[in-house]
Amino acid sequence: MSTETDIAIRPITADETCALGQWAAPRLKALPDYISHGEILSGRSRDGEHWVEDLDTVLARDFTACLESGGTVFIAEADGQTAGFCAVYWQTTPHGQSVATIEDMLVDDAVRGDGIGQALLQTAEAFADARGADHILLESGIGNEGAHDFFERQGYRVVSKVFARKG
Numbered sequence: 001m002s003t004e005t006d007i008a009i010r011p012i013t014a015d016e017t018c019a020l021g022q023w024a025a026p027r028l029k030a031l032p033d034y035i036s037h038g039e040i041l042s043g044r045s046r047d048g049e050h051w052v053e054d055l056d057t058v059l060a061r062d063f064t065a066c067l068e069s070g071g072t073v074f075i076a077e078a079d080g081q082t083a084g085f086c087a088v089y090w091q092t093t094p095h096g097q098s099v100a101t102i103e104d105m106l107v108d109d110a111v112r113g114d115g116i117g118q119a120l121l122q123t124a125e126a127f128a129d130a131r132g133a134d135h136i137l138l139e140s141g142i143g144n145e146g147a148h149d150f151f152e153r154q155g156y157r158v159v160s161k162v163f164a165r166k167g
Contacts, residue, residue: 006078006079006080007076007077007078007083007114007115007116007119008076008077009074009075009076009077009119009120009123010074010075010077011072011073011074011075012063012067012072012073012074012075012085014064014067016075017059017060017061017063017064017067017073018056018060020059020060020063020073020075020082020085021055021056021057021058021059021060021063022056022060023082023085024056024059024085024104024106025051025055025056025059027106027108027109028044028051028055028059028106029051029055031144032049032050032051032141032143033141033142033143033144033145034106034140034141034144034147035048035049035050035051035141036139036140036141036142036144036162037139037162037164038103038139039051039141040164042058042062043058044058044059044062047166048164062087062103062104063087066087066088066089066103069089069090069091070090071087071088071089071090071100072087072088072127073085073086073087073088074086074087074088074120074123074124074127076107076116076119076120078111078114078116082108083107083108083110083111083116084105084106084107084108084111084116084117084120085104085105085106085120086102086104086105086106086120086121086123086124087102087103087104087105088100088101088102088103088124088127088128089101089103090131097134097135098131098132098133098134098135099133099134099135099136099137100124100127100128100131100133100135100136100137101136101137101138101139102121102124102136102137102138103138103139105117105120105121105124105138105147107120117150118154121154124136138151138156139162142161
């Protein structure tokens with residue numbers, strides 16, 4: 001990372017969900033390998049292969065739901081510009097375990113490799129740890145090998161595979 005780059009990570013506010021959705025949508029649309037079963041469940045992808053046209057609106061809705069359910073969305077800014085984000089959902093299982101799920105994490109291609117992903121992940125982990133998470137989960141599209149390698153380097157391991165077929 002350049003010593004000239006000033007990186008700040010902070011939680012977004014409810015009034016920033018639309019702007020973040022507008023920032024993220026075109027970047028995600030360029031990444032079909034990002035799509036996982038979570039994108040099908042959330043309505044971001046109807047077929048598991050293509051993004052919906054109104055992805056920015058769906059993302060804004062999802063970010064709002066994350067905030068309203070006790071989670072948070074962190075935004076990374078480099079030199080005052082949005083450089084990435086990470087959405088962390090919070091839930092308690094019926095058996096009383098606290099689970100933080102990193103549902104989304106994206107770093108702009110222009111700054112990928114500058115440590116922003118690692119900083120976002122560490123911020124999400126600190127949020128989860130401060131709340132007493134028993135587990136931190138995340139998912140990644142099956143073809144998103146770069147993300148898989150990144151998460152494994154950060155100490156995450158594969159615990160399942162999700163299979164799908166059209167009904």
